Amino acid sequence: METGDKIVLIHTGSQITIQLLQNKTKKKHIRLIELIRTKIIEMEQNEWRVEFTCIKAHTGHRGNEMADQLAKEAANNKNIEESYTKITKSAILNELKENSIKQWQSEWENTTKVATTKLFFPKVEDRLKIKNKYNT
DSSP states (O other), X not given: OXXXXXXXXXXXXXXXXXXXXXXXXXXXXXXXXXXXXXXXXXXXXXXXXXXXXXXXXXXXXXXXXXXHHHHHHHHHOTTSOOOXXXXXXXXXXXXXXXXXXXXXHHHHHHOSSXXXXXXXOSOHHHHHHHHHHHHO
16 A cells, blocks of 8 residues: 555445445445445545445444444434434335225225125235235
């Protein structure tokens, strides 16, 4: 390494983070990863060399221990302003599924048809479990 070399080292305890930042995975990228990747590209265009290192958690690495401590403080601080308010796609899909099943159950209970079938499947959710068991 020469004296004038501009190098930034990124240490993380997450191998998937490194893969996402290096674009080595097919997973969809979350906004924060895209922001970091944009900054890395900008640094590389300004002749910085960016290197990634995966470190094990709870092994006394100073930066990792500091990050853990800051994360704990932030999680326990009720006065901290929320800075990331996006809802994950999986959370939305789960809520939609739950609401759909509730609505379906309500309609199922209120219909006067299919009385015999209702005897076997009084709950829509139980019927879906059987369906999913044989479709996987």
